[in-house]
Amino acid sequence: MKQITEYCTGCRACEQLCGKKAIRLIADKEGFLTATIDENCCVDCGLCRKRCPQNRNDLFYGAPLSTLAVRLKDEQTLYRSASGGAFAGLAAWVIRHGGVVFGVKYDEEMRAVHSSAVTLDELDSLLSSKYVQSDTENTFSEVRRFLKEERMVLYSGTGCQIGALRSFLGKDYDNLILVDLICHGVSSPLLFKRYLEFLHQRHGGKVTEYDFRDKRGGWGLGYKYKYKYKYKYGSATADPYYTYFLKGHTYRECCYNCHYAHTERAGDITIADYWGIEKYHSDFYSIKGVSLMLLNSVVGMNFWKRVEGDFEYKDSKLEYAVAGNHNLKHPTERKDEIRNHIYDGIDSMDVKEYFATRFPLHLSLMQRVKNMLPAQIKLWLKKLKK
Ligand SMILES: Cc1cc2nc3c(=O)[nH]c(=O)nc-3n(C[C@H](O)[C@H](O)[C@H](O)COP(=O)(O)OP(=O)(O)OC[C@H]3O[C@@H](n4cnc5c(N)ncnc54)[C@H](O)[C@@H]3O)c2cc1C
Structure with a gap:
C-alpha cells in the first residue's frame, strides 16, 4: 500500500x-x-x-468581490448556529426551493460525517460546528448525481473539502453553490472518540449530544453536552480537548501547511465568525452572533442577492476580516514541543491517563472563577461589557 x-x-x-x-x-x-x-x-x-x-493551485477564485457582516433574522435558528447563522440562512433558502444541502452532522456513533438534507428538520442536525475532521464518505459522488438531475445543490465544508469537491467534479455547474469555512485546522476523529470515552468514564454515562458552540452564555466558545438525560455546560478553557484544539496542538499535519489559508477562496461563498466586529462595526455587534461572509464569485454574488432578505447585514472590509481571522493570512503555526507528542499513547493508554498526561490545563485564577460562573451571569457580563 x-x-x-x-x-x-x-x-x-x-x-x-x-x-x-x-x-x-x-x-x-x-x-x-x-x-x-x-x-x-x-x-x-x-x-x-x-x-x-x-x-493543484488552480482551485481558487481571486480576491473576494464583497465582504459582509451578516446575522440571520430568524432568531431561533440563529441561536442554534455557531455565529450569525450564515450557513442556516443560505441552506434553508436552497431547501425551500427544492434543492439539496450538504453539511456535517453527528451519526449514531457521534462521528462527524458529511450528509445531505432536503427538509428543514434534516437541516437542523447540520447546524453548528463539529470541531473534528468530518468524513465526506461518498457525498462527492452524490453531489454529482444530484447535479446531473439538475437539482440545486449547496455543499459546505472546510476549504480543503471544497477544493477537493471542485477537483472531483472537474467543471463548474450553474446549479451548485460551494460554501467554505475559514478553518484553523482539524483534529482526528480518533481523538474525538477517545475524548467522548473519557467523558463517558468521568460521568458514568455515554455522551449522546455535543455542541461546541452553545449560546447560553452568548456568542462565543461555550460547549454543551448531554449524558444520562443531563446537560453539562462550560467554556472552552475548562475543557482539555477544546483548549488544545483551539491552541492548534491537535491538528492534522497538512493543516500546518494549509493550501487554503489566504483570502483567495475555493468556495463561491466563505463563512466564519466575524471575530473583532465590535472594533469595526460596534453598531452591528450582537451577543446573538455575527457571521463574516465573503462573496468570491459571480455565482456567490447572485445567490446572495436572492437570499439577502433573510438577513440583517452590513458592508464591511476585507482588511477587518483578516485582522480577526489569522487563517485568512497564513496556516496555524505548529508548536513542535506539544504537537510532536500529543497523539503519543492515544490508542494504548487508559483515556483518563492519556488526557491527564497529554492535555494538562493550567488555568489562571481569573479563568477558574470565570468557568464557575453560571451561563446567565456570563451573558449578563457580556451585555454589560457591550
Ligand atoms: C474545523 C473547523 C474550524 C473552524 N475554524 C474557524 C476559524 O478559524 N475562524 C472562524 O471564524 N471560523 C471557523 N470555523 C467556522 C465557525 O465555527 C462557524 O462555522 C462559522 O462561524 C459559521 O457559522 P454559522 O453560524 O454560519 O454556521 P454553523 O451553524 O456553524 O454551520 C456552519 C457549517 O459548518 C459545517 N461544519 C460543521 N462541522 C464541520 C466540520 N467538522 N467540517 C466541515 N464542515 C463542518 C456545518 O455542516 C455547517 O454547514 C471553523 C469551523 C470548523 C468546523
Whole structure:
C-alpha cells in the first residue's frame, strides 16, 4: 500500500474518482483517514495524482468581490448556529426551493460525517460546528448525481473539502453553490472518540449530544453536552480537548501547511465568525452572533442577492476580516514541543491517563472563577461589557 501524497487531507476525491477502486482510505496512527493505493488493482493511470487537490493551485477564485457582516433574522435558528447563522440562512433558502444541502452532522456513533438534507428538520442536525475532521464518505459522488438531475445543490465544508469537491467534479455547474469555512485546522476523529470515552468514564454515562458552540452564555466558545438525560455546560478553557484544539496542538499535519489559508477562496461563498466586529462595526455587534461572509464569485454574488432578505447585514472590509481571522493570512503555526507528542499513547493508554498526561490545563485564577460562573451571569457580563 502506497500513499498518494504526504500532505493528504483525507478528502476522498481520489477514492471516488478511481475507476479501478484501487484507493482505500485508511486511518493513520493518529486516526486521520489517509488515501492509499492498492498496487494490485492500480493500472498507473495517474488520475489520482493529477486530480489530488493538494497537487493543484488552480482551485481558487481571486480576491473576494464583497465582504459582509451578516446575522440571520430568524432568531431561533440563529441561536442554534455557531455565529450569525450564515450557513442556516443560505441552506434553508436552497431547501425551500427544492434543492439539496450538504453539511456535517453527528451519526449514531457521534462521528462527524458529511450528509445531505432536503427538509428543514434534516437541516437542523447540520447546524453548528463539529470541531473534528468530518468524513465526506461518498457525498462527492452524490453531489454529482444530484447535479446531473439538475437539482440545486449547496455543499459546505472546510476549504480543503471544497477544493477537493471542485477537483472531483472537474467543471463548474450553474446549479451548485460551494460554501467554505475559514478553518484553523482539524483534529482526528480518533481523538474525538477517545475524548467522548473519557467523558463517558468521568460521568458514568455515554455522551449522546455535543455542541461546541452553545449560546447560553452568548456568542462565543461555550460547549454543551448531554449524558444520562443531563446537560453539562462550560467554556472552552475548562475543557482539555477544546483548549488544545483551539491552541492548534491537535491538528492534522497538512493543516500546518494549509493550501487554503489566504483570502483567495475555493468556495463561491466563505463563512466564519466575524471575530473583532465590535472594533469595526460596534453598531452591528450582537451577543446573538455575527457571521463574516465573503462573496468570491459571480455565482456567490447572485445567490446572495436572492437570499439577502433573510438577513440583517452590513458592508464591511476585507482588511477587518483578516485582522480577526489569522487563517485568512497564513496556516496555524505548529508548536513542535506539544504537537510532536500529543497523539503519543492515544490508542494504548487508559483515556483518563492519556488526557491527564497529554492535555494538562493550567488555568489562571481569573479563568477558574470565570468557568464557575453560571451561563446567565456570563451573558449578563457580556451585555454589560457591550
Ligand atoms: C474545523 C473547523 C474550524 C473552524 N475554524 C474557524 C476559524 O478559524 N475562524 C472562524 O471564524 N471560523 C471557523 N470555523 C467556522 C465557525 O465555527 C462557524 O462555522 C462559522 O462561524 C459559521 O457559522 P454559522 O453560524 O454560519 O454556521 P454553523 O451553524 O456553524 O454551520 C456552519 C457549517 O459548518 C459545517 N461544519 C460543521 N462541522 C464541520 C466540520 N467538522 N467540517 C466541515 N464542515 C463542518 C456545518 O455542516 C455547517 O454547514 C471553523 C469551523 C470548523 C468546523
